[in-house]
Amino acid sequence: MWSHRKKFSIPERRAGFKQTCIIKIISKNHKMEPETKAETKEEKFKRIATFRTQRILEDMRLLGNCANRAGYAYSEEEVGKIFEAIAAKLESTKQLFSTSAPKLKDTFEL
Secondary structure (H helix, E strand, O other), rough: OOOEEEEEEEOOOOOEEEEEEEEEEEEOOOOOOOOOOOOOOOHHHHHHHHHHHHHHHHEEEEHHHHHOOOOOOOOOOHHHHHHHHHHHHHHHHHHHHHOOOOOOOOOOOO
């Protein structure tokens, strides 16, 4: 690997002000990271699905915090709407794994 440091000035909008920068040039043939084998589709699915499932479970836990009546006021109707929307989205997502089902509404409002 070879490297070269070069100083150059970048003029600012204000007259007479210059900022000095250092850039490092690295040979194109040198790789910064060691080569790794390509990720298979199964490995990619497991990695991404695990991360996204964990995120959903954490968001569900956070939603459960809204059940605290000391901090929040809500009606049973609002709670029903929340869980109906979650159940509908869960069902449509399950269908995506078995067939090509049409997309449902991705937004939610009370």
